[in-house]
Amino acid sequence: MSRLRPYRDVADLEAMERLVARAWAERGPHVECAVGDLTWRLLRNAQVRPQEDIILWEREPGQLAGFAWAYGNGDVDLLVHPLMHADAFAQDVLPWARARPGNTSLPATLWALESNGPLLAALQRLGCRRTPGGCYLHLELPLHALPPPPPPLPEGYRVRAVRGPEEVAARALVHRRGFGSERMTTEVYARLMEAPRYQPALDLVAEAPDGSLAACALGWFDELNAVGEFEPTACAPEHRRRGLVRALLHEGLGRMHGMGARRAIVYAFDGNPASVALYQSAGFTVVDRNLGHSLESLDGAPPAK
Numbered sequence: 001m002s003r004l005r006p007y008r009d010v011a012d013l014e015a016m017e018r019l020v021a022r023a024w025a026e027r028g029p030h031v032e033c034a035v036g037d038l039t040w041r042l043l044r045n046a047q048v049r050p051q052e053d054i055i056l057w058e059r060e061p062g063q064l065a066g067f068a069w070a071y072g073n074g075d076v077d078l079l080v081h082p083l084m085h086a087d088a089f090a091q092d093v094l095p096w097a098r099a100r101p102g103n104t105s106l107p108a109t110l111w112a113l114e115s116n117g118p119l120l121a122a123l124q125r126l127g128c129r130r131t132p133g134g135c136y137l138h139l140e141l142p143l144h145a146l147p148p149p150p151p152p153l154p155e156g157y158r159v160r161a162v163r164g165p166e167e168v169a170a171r172a173l174v175h176r177r178g179f180g181s182e183r184m185t186t187e188v189y190a191r192l193m194e195a196p197r198y199q200p201a202l203d204l205v206a207e208a209p210d211g212s213l214a215a216c217a218l219g220w221f222d223e224l225n226a227v228g229e230f231e232p233t234a235c236a237p238e239h240r241r242r243g244l245v246r247a248l249l250h251e252g253l254g255r256m257h258g259m260g261a262r263r264a265i266v267y268a269f270d271g272n273p274a275s276v277a278l279y280q281s282a283g284f285t286v287v288d289r290n291l292g293h294s295l296e297s298l299d300g301a302p303p304a305k
Contacts, residue, residue: 003061004092007054013038015056015064017197023081024225029140029265029287030115032079034229036197036220043192045183047072055096057089068093070100075292076110078119086118090126098295108295111136115288123293131292134271139284141264143228143257147283150246156209157244159251161201167213168193174205174213178234202228204252206235206244214239217248221259228256228264249282 007013016038023031033041042048057066057080066080066089076097080089097108109131112119141147153159162171172189176182192198202219215235221228230252233245253264266284268275 003058004055004096005058006052007050007056012054012056013042013050016067019064019067019081020079021222021224023079024222024227026082027115029138029227029263030113032077032111032113032116032290034220034227034231034265035222035225036229037231039192039195039197040218040220040231041069043188043195046185046188047183052100055093055100057092059085065089066093068097070097070108074108076100076108076295078110078112080119083116083118086116086122087125090119090122094123094126094128094295109292110295111290111292113138113288114291120291120293128293128295131294133292134269135292136290137268137270137276137286138288138290139266139268139276139279140287141253141282141284143253143261143263146254146257147250150243150250150282153206153244153247154242157214157242158207159204159244159247160207162203162205164200165190165193170213171203171205171216174216174236175232175234177236178216179232201255202252204248204255206239206248208239215244215248217245217252219252219256221256221261223260226260226262228252228259228261230264230266233266245278246282249279253282 017035020031020033020035020038042050053070055068056064059065065085069077078093080086097110110123110128112123168190169186172184172186175184197220199221202221204217204219205213206215208214217230217233219228219230230249233248235245256264266279268279270276
């Protein structure tokens, strides 16, 4: 007997991390997210409300088998493991996704990997349809050997790790400038830097000739599955097209390899060809696609037989 319950506390985050790690052990990069994504999504801005935004799906009390995570723009990420539970998971979670607390007027879009055939089939049977527009690409790079170094940076630029809490305001600022968003405040980034999975050695920045921060790349490492991840990367507008992010990726890959990583992953929206080309130039190749599905057609009736 499966049941849904809301996210409660850090013990639930740890259970979600274990679930994601188990899925990675079996399916490699064909998992909806990586372990580091959970910390990033939870702490990336002050608007995240985990008790309202996350629903856990248990096959038995205390046995987490899946979860759904809703965002303010209507997106809902889905993860279920093992795949044999896809039908029951979708039947239980979809009504919550439609009537989730704090639901906006935006139509819900459910995201599931192209490689996850059972979940895609379950969504189709329940009336969901592929949304028009782009998808999110999952790109992977094996780390048996490091890729060739990128061209040298322009004079005066250098790549390094964030110095620590004393640089948190500048680190938050370069994120805001790179994404054109005000959500990443100094206070938010300070909390992120205190998270157990945050690793200072993988929080990389490109310093401009004037000493300001020009670009950034935050790395995560899943020790159990020996996989490194970049999430997110960004560059301030006036410093773009100078090879800064590619240099940050190369530095991060070297550090991940030194920690024992055997592969690295990154995500990119296929509607942003410059971003996709950047990652491919660094050696990443597309291994999966995260596809959006519309909930608008759901009317609460059972699927047609």
